[in-house]
Amino acid sequence: MVPYGLNKEQFVAMYRRKLENISKGAIEAIRDVISKPIGPGVDDAHVVIFPGEDGAAPAAWIYYGGKNKKVDGSDPSIFPGRSMELDLGLEPLAEIDELYFIHPEEFPGLELAVPLLGRWLAECWWKAGGWGYPLPTISTVHDFEPIGREVLSNGGT
Numbered sequence: 001m002v003p004y005g006l007n008k009e010q011f012v013a014m015y016r017r018k019l020e021n022i023s024k025g026a027i028e029a030i031r032d033v034i035s036k037p038i039g040p041g042v043d044d045a046h047v048v049i050f051p052g053e054d055g056a057a058p059a060a061w062i063y064y065g066g067k068n069k070k071v072d073g074s075d076p077s078i079f080p081g082r083s084m085e086l087d088l089g090l091e092p093l094a095e096i097d098e099l100y101f102i103h104p105e106e107f108p109g110l111e112l113a114v115p116l117l118g119r120w121l122a123e124c125w126w127k128a129g130g131w132g133y134p135l136p137t138i139s140t141v142h143d144f145e146p147i148g149r150e151v152l153s154n155g156g157t
Helices: 008-034 091-095 109-127
Strands: 042-050 059-066 083-086 136-141 150-154
Touching: 008 083, 008 091, 008 109, 042 109, 042 150, 109 136, 109 150
Parallel strands: 042 136
Antiparallel strands: 042 059, 059 083, 136 150
8 A cells, every 4th residue: 555645746756656567567558458359340449447436446448439330248358349358457546545646636636647647658559569559549548638639540540
């Protein structure tokens, strides 16, 4: 557990270090997702990071867009309307005392963490080879756009 009491600089250094420690696994998970064949009609992808609440770790999901969206939880292929959680190994971030995040007037934990999460995800995506992903892909941090917004791929161009 990372106890409450760090100053802003210490918090940023600690958060960045935690992200760096999970980067290898996150890159592998992203590499696995971007290697999957993309079905017909998929036009774009959007990765959303949910920062986590009440002491929970952040989570990341990828959503595939296109004209004829369908909902099918049993179809493992990538189709318009498909969404799936990215297993980026973000669980160690739940070890940070939630007091850093619940009273922004006392400590701006989310304000400090959101840009770090956005940049970290983009770096992992690119290291996984994602810049050449054939779909235009962006990432955002839920409820914090434009902070944390990154272009992950221009669709292979």
